[in-house]
Structures are given as structure tokens and as C-alpha cells.
Amino acid sequence: MTTPSAWILAIIYWLHMLATVTWIGSLAAINILILPASQRTLKLVDQLSFISAMQKRLEPLAWFCMGLLLVTGLIQLSTSPHYDGFLSLSTQWSLAILIKHGFAAVMVVVSAIQTWEVLPAIHRILLKKEMAAEEDLTRLQKKELLLLRINLLLSALILGAAALARVS
Numbered sequence: 763m764t765t766p767s768a769w770i771l772a773i774i775y776w777l778h779m780l781a782t783v784t785w786i787g788s789l790a791a792i793n794i795l796i797l798p799a800s801q802r803t804l805k806l807v808d809q810l811s812f813i814s815a816m817q818k819r820l821e822p823l824a825w826f827c828m829g830l831l832l833v834t835g836l837i838q839l840s841t842s843p844h845y846d847g848f849l850s851l852s853t854q855w856s857l858a859i860l861i862k863h864g865f866a867a868v869m870v871v872v873s874a875i876q877t878w879e880v881l882p883a884i885h886r887i888l889l890k891k892e893m894a895a896e897e898d899l900t901r902l903q904k905k906e907l908l909l910l911r912i913n914l915l916l917s918a919l920i921l922g923a924a925a926l927a928r929v930s
Contacts, residue, residue: 766837771838774838775834778831778834781828781830781831785827789913790917793911807891807899810887810902813903814881814885814888824873828870828873854927855927859927865920868916869913872916880902881906883902884906
């Protein structure tokens with residue numbers, strides 16, 4: 763593969779950083795600001811309605827960011843002078859990048875569980891508001907919070923692995 767021009771590579775790096783900031787920033791805002799405020803001010807069923815509405819807007823953005831990160835990351839990887847093969851552990855850089863990608867893969871799995879298991883369950887339970895059992899609402903809220911916190915932690919670990927690769 764030929765190396766892209768400096769301008770194209772700069773745009774690819776910029777898109778990668780923009781997708782990172784958008785995805786991780788939304789996770790941080792949800793975990794640190796939005797959910798604690800909603801828990802203090804809303805009833806449980808209203809919290810889940812709010813989470814559902816918010817996630818309906820954020821999920822497509824998060825999945826778009828993940829796709830953009832994959833594409834731009836592969837281009838960056840292929841143009842890096844440090845890259846010496848898939849699953850190579852010959853340098854600190856390659857180990858850090860492998861760890862980063864491992865955390866990212868787990869993050870994708872957590873996001874998939876959230877998108878295709880937890881959020882549909884929240885939607886189903888909200889359709890039967892009056893008949894929804896309090897324990898079902900609480901269980902779903904706790905699962906959603908756990909998945910969001912796991913992804914926030916994983917995102918911090920990914921940034922740490924990226925920093926380790928950067929100093930290599």
C-alpha cells in the first residue's frame with residue numbers, strides 16, 4: 763500500500779481523534795453528568811424512558827464512531843513505521859496497540875449487548891408501563907448502568923494503551 767499524502771493522513775488522524783472524542787465524551791457525559799442527575803430527579807420509569815430516548819439518539823452515533831475508528835485506525839496502522847505484522851509483540855508499541863485493540867473489541871461486545879439486548883428490553887417494558895414490575899425496572903436500570911460504566915472504564919484503558927504506544 764502506498765503511503766497517503768501528509769494532508770490525507772492528517773485528515774485521517776483528525777477523523778480518528780474526532781470519533782474518539784465523540785464516543786468517549788458521550789460515555790463520560792452520560793456516566794458522570796446525565797445519569798446521576800436523572801437518578802436524583804426522576805422516578806425509575808421516567809429514568810428508563812429518558813435513557814431510552816437518549817440512547818435512541820446516541821446509539822447510531824456511537825456505532826458510526828466505532829466504524830470510523832476501525833477504518834481510520836487500520837489506515838494509521840498500515841502507515842506506521844512501528845507496525846511489523848498482525849499480532850506482533852516485538853516492541854512495546856506493538857504490545858500497547860494489541861492491548862488497545864483487545865479493549866476496543868471488548869467495548870464493541872459490551873455496546874452490542876447494550877444495543878441489542880438491554881435497550882430493546884427497556885423499550886418492551888416501557889410499552890407496558892402500568893404493568894411493569896419494579897424489580898424488572900430496577901434490574902434493567904442496573905444492567906444499563908453497569909454496561910455504561912464498563913465501557914467508560916474500557917475507554918480510559920484504551921486511552922492509556924494509546925498513550926503507552928505513543929511514547930514508544
